[in-house]
Amino acid sequence: xxxxxxxxxTGNQAxxxxxxxxxxxxxxxxxxSPQTELMGFFAEYVANGEVDTDMVAVEGEHSAMAACIGAAxxxxxxxxxxxxxxxxxxxxxxxxxxxxxxxxVLLDVNRALSAPLSIHCDHAxxxxxxxxxxxxxxxxxAQEAYHHILMAVKISEKAMFPIIVNYDGYIVSHSIENVExxxxxxxxxxxxxxxxxRIPYPLLDIDHPVTxxxxxxxxxxxxxxxxxxxDFLKVYDIVREVFDEFAEISGKKYDFIEEYQTxxxxxxxxxxxxxxxxxxDAVDKLRAQGKKVGAVKITLFRPFPRKEIAKALSKAKGVVxxxxxxxxxxxxxxxxxxxxxxxxxxxxxPLLHNFIYGLGGRExxxxxxxxxxxxxxxxxxxxxxxxxxxxxxxxxx
Amino acid sequence: xxxxxxxxxxxxxxxxxxDFGGMPLAPGHRMCIGCxxxxxxxxxxxxxxxxxxxxxxxxxxxxxxxVYPVTAWNVPWIHVNFQSAAAVIGGVEAAYKVLKKKGxxxxxxxxxxxxxxxxxYDIGFQSLSATVERGHDFLYVCYNNEGYQNTGYQxxxxxxxxxxxxTTPVGKEKIGKQEPRKDLTMIMAAHGIPYTxxxxxxxxxxxxxxxxxxxxxxxxxxxxxxxxxxxxxRFAPEDTMRLAKLAVETRYWxxxxxxxxxxxxxxxxxxxxxxxxxxxxxxPRWKHVLKYPEIVEKIQKExxxxxxxxxxxxxMSKKLAEKEGVDYEKLFELPKEEN
Numbered sequence: 001x002x003x004x005x006x007x008x009x010t011g012n013q014a015x016x017x018x019x020x021x022x023x024x025x026x027x028x029x030x031x032x033s034p035q036t037e038l039m040g041f042f043a044e045y046v047a048n049g050e051v052d053t054d055m056v057a058v059e060g061e062h063s064a065m066a067a068c069i070g071a072a073x074x075x076x077x078x079x080x081x082x083x084x085x086x087x088x089x090x091x092x093x094x095x096x097x098x099x100x101x102x103x104x105v106l107l108d109v110n111r112a113l114s115a116p117l118s119i120h121c122d123h124a125x126x127x128x129x130x131x132x133x134x135x136x137x138x139x140x141x142a143q144e145a146y147h148h149i150l151m152a153v154k155i156s157e158k159a160m161f162p163i164i165v166n167y168d169g170y171i172v173s174h175s176i177e178n179v180e181x182x183x184x185x186x187x188x189x190x191x192x193x194x195x196x197x198r199i200p201y202p203l204l205d206i207d208h209p210v211t212x213x214x215x216x217x218x219x220x221x222x223x224x225x226x227x228x229x230x231d232f233l234k235v236y237d238i239v240r241e242v243f244d245e246f247a248e249i250s251g252k253k254y255d256f257i258e259e260y261q262t263x264x265x266x267x268x269x270x271x272x273x274x275x276x277x278x279x280x281d282a283v284d285k286l287r288a289q290g291k292k293v294g295a296v297k298i299t300l301f302r303p304f305p306r307k308e309i310a311k312a313l314s315k316a317k318g319v320v321x322x323x324x325x326x327x328x329x330x331x332x333x334x335x336x337x338x339x340x341x342x343x344x345x346x347x348x349x350p351l352l353h354n355f356i357y358g359l360g361g362r363e364x365x366x367x368x369x370x371x372x373x374x375x376x377x378x379x380x381x382x383x384x385x386x387x388x389x390x391x392x393x394x395x396x397x
Numbered sequence: 398x399x400x401x402x403x404x405x406x407x408x409x410x411x412x413x414x415x416d417f418g419g420m421p422l423a424p425g426h427r428m429c430i431g432c433x434x435x436x437x438x439x440x441x442x443x444x445x446x447x448x449x450x451x452x453x454x455x456x457x458x459x460x461x462x463x464v465y466p467v468t469a470w471n472v473p474w475i476h477v478n479f480q481s482a483a484a485v486i487g488g489v490e491a492a493y494k495v496l497k498k499k500g501x502x503x504x505x506x507x508x509x510x511x512x513x514x515x516x517x518y519d520i521g522f523q524s525l526s527a528t529v530e531r532g533h534d535f536l537y538v539c540y541n542n543e544g545y546q547n548t549g550y551q552x553x554x555x556x557x558x559x560x561x562x563x564t565t566p567v568g569k570e571k572i573g574k575q576e577p578r579k580d581l582t583m584i585m586a587a588h589g590i591p592y593t594x595x596x597x598x599x600x601x602x603x604x605x606x607x608x609x610x611x612x613x614x615x616x617x618x619x620x621x622x623x624x625x626x627x628x629x630x631r632f633a634p635e636d637t638m639r640l641a642k643l644a645v646e647t648r649y650w651x652x653x654x655x656x657x658x659x660x661x662x663x664x665x666x667x668x669x670x671x672x673x674x675x676x677x678x679x680x681p682r683w684k685h686v687l688k689y690p691e692i693v694e695k696i697q698k699e700x701x702x703x704x705x706x707x708x709x710x711x712x713m714s715k716k717l718a719e720k721e722g723v724d725y726e727k728l729f730e731l732p733k734e735e736n
Contacts, residue, residue: 026488052495076496196501203475
């Protein structure tokens with residue numbers, strides 16, 4: 001039986017604790033705010049022999065992911081962590097990791113992209129990863145970050161795809177919360193032992209030499225990508241399976257999305273990450289005013305939970321899609337387009353409107369989300385009109 | 398058992414690897430006729446007794462040997478991209494180390510990375526320098542064909558001054574590449590790693606001895622091998638080894654080794670060095686400079702200065718060894734069991 005204890009931890013401390021309990025074989029990392037603190041905590045575990053991990057302190061994020069690919073292909077349980085520009089720098093290798101079907105865990109402590117330089121939170125970095133065929137989870141708080149990392153190892157190894165765990169820079173990474181921790185033994189039993197034969201074709205199986213990273217000409221490239229496409233669709237079931245298994249040891253049952261007051265909601269807001277709590281506060285305040293509103297949080301960002309979203313919005317009149325990154329494309333943010341595409345087969349076609357918020361660490365308050373709900377209601381009722389599908393929520397005039 | 402020669406012939410090395418069909422890199426790959434890369438790769442890998450895992454940078458070697466769904470590699474092999482051959486093998490080696498420490502793996506394995514000069518001197522240099530600095534136990538071999546030959550011959554920082562490439566054409570105002578080549582071997586030696594060397598494929602006994610010597614050290618090792626490119630340097634395919642020989646005989650490509658970044662030894666000292674013109678004239682990519690005595694003079698000056706610098710380093714090493722009470726000659730010998 002799992003024993004649990006509640007400890008006050010920052011998001012980065014909780015993540016480091018998960019890494020310690022899993023006892024990864026290899027961690028190839030390069031410092032970047034707001035991830036630096038996490039690696040500092042973990043380096044202490046390494047220095048004190050509390051983990052067996054070989055921490056490879058590389059010279060940049062591109063090499064961090066290259067070393068992770070080498071380590072994972074060799075047969076080691078492998079992790080890295082980064083943020084913002086660091087994620088941008090490793091993008092080339094993200095495609096290679098998933099194309100080689102390697103289980104690797106990447107912690108993205110979400111940070112804005114330059115220019116202008118900002119070390120603070122938004123989701124622009126994660127949006128660079130959305131087409132990379134990495135599984136992607138968004139944690140709302142330190143507790144979820146801790147849980148997601150434990151589940152990520154298992155999901156990744158079952159699916160043979162790499163996985164990203166996102167948690168918001170500073171807002172989650174540096175804020176102290178109560179976090180319920182599982183005991184080491186429970187975690188280790190849950191993730192299972194390491195060893196090269198966790199994967200089908202380890203490089204270190206020298207009696208069976210394999211070639212990783214071949215060239216494919218036009219006669220085979222499509223078939224390689226199609227296999228990847230087909231297998232990535234199988235990730236839904238694998239994630240569900242692991243979520244169920246995790247509920248058994250932790251008592252916490254995750255779903256692809258989390259719904260709040262959506263049952264009878266006419267207007268629904270959708271967000272990812274730490275802003276969901278603020279969104280729920282906005283819902284509570286509007287409910288108190290008699291408005292039928294609700295909220296949806298995306299937990300599984302890739303593959304996108306399109307069926308669950310369609311179901312959650314099947315009775316809505318209007319939807320507030322909250323993007324913490326802009327696509328600068330005349331349509332809307334990445335999440336907005338994902339939500340819109342998810343409704344392709346829906347009979348109900350709610351009015352969708354996109355709001356860009358929280359860029360570069362801009363603080364977000366429930367009043368702003370309440371305004372977004374109000375705007376969508378007015379658009380839906382024909383009181384307001386719109387020039388664009390996307391608006392900025394928090395610009396100082 | 399027949400008495401082993403001090404250094405095995407290539408055929409003898411190959412005969413020890415029957416389980417690989419004789420060659421770590423099997424025939425049937427798609428490299429050009431006359432290319433020096435396959436002999437370099439096989440000479441290097443055959444000189445290593447233990448099983449190896451190999452990583453390779455994008456380039457000629459990579460695109461011609463692992464073309465889905467076939468592979469010429471009889472050893473575990475990984476290619477990630479152009480700039481990461483070193484970082485990748487560092488990751489593999491880290492995995493090996495930790496799995497052994499955890500008692501989850503018990504084989505003895507060696508690690509080798511191959512890259513062309515583009516993937517080594519240029520785009521992969523940061524990754525190479527850092528992997529070496531971190532002290533991973535691996536050998537990096539650069540097959541240096543002095544340009545981006547896989548993409549049709551553009552200049553790299555290994556391209557010599559005056560040479561034609563597609564990005565340094567011979568025009569009215571500029572005659573080929575304007576800058577001298579980067580001396581990467583010197584830079585690698587400056588990392589203070591256990592073993593650094595320059596070699597040429599035609600002196601394969603020197604190359605295989607260097608590989609064996611390199612593998613006797615724990616930590617990062619680097620060998621830079623000149624690889625005359627029949628396609629881009631535009632000489633006949635049967636002349637690859639002749640070109641390599643000329644490069645050594647003109648002192649254009651000194652063959653030497655460095656231990657701990659401080660003991661230097663020049664392995665081949667041509668008694669009557671040939672003039673650089675002879676080497677240049679054999680390469681249509683470069684021979685236009687013979688019309689410009691001032692460029693030839695510059696090239697000869699670079700060659701002479703580097704040669705004299707090397708000899709001075711060698712002299713200095715001997716004095717240093719004496720001062721430290723170290724047997725200079727013995728430093729460069731193979732360990733007993735290899736003899």
